[in-house]
Amino acid sequence: MQSRLLSDLATRIVIPLGKRSAFGDEAMQGLTPEISFADQELLLLTPQVSSVPEKHLRNPIGSLSHFRDQIVGALDLAVTGI
Template identity: 30%
Template structure:
């Protein structure tokens, strides 16, 4: 498991809305049973809900997704699907969104 990697959503009930889950937890906490994820939603579904500082736009294989930072959740690592994308390029935007969620600035 690696910070800022996107994983396939294995849950059939939510996969269409959230095809990817973005692991945002520090690699220093890799021994924990759980990790913190942010769901990624296709831009066509989430664009009207987007707050620019809170919901960065992320591109995966030419498709745009919105990081729904306000819906972050903890989940067991073993429930994550396969790691499919390294989104470290978006690190600053993702951290800024989490900061905005927690501090409002």
């Protein structure tokens, strides 16, 4: 989820995804938005935002850039509470 402007850094900021079905009613409105990708219903697990060495991230399988508003909103909620 990290901006390409920071591609010189050795790490990447990431937010894991989880299968929607594994969380029952535990999804948090706004904080863990639902995302559809590759015919799967997923949750953006914003509270688990982390940094990963770039060398461990290989073979991207797609982009979630079309979910930008939901991702930025979830991060905003996590950081500011708004």
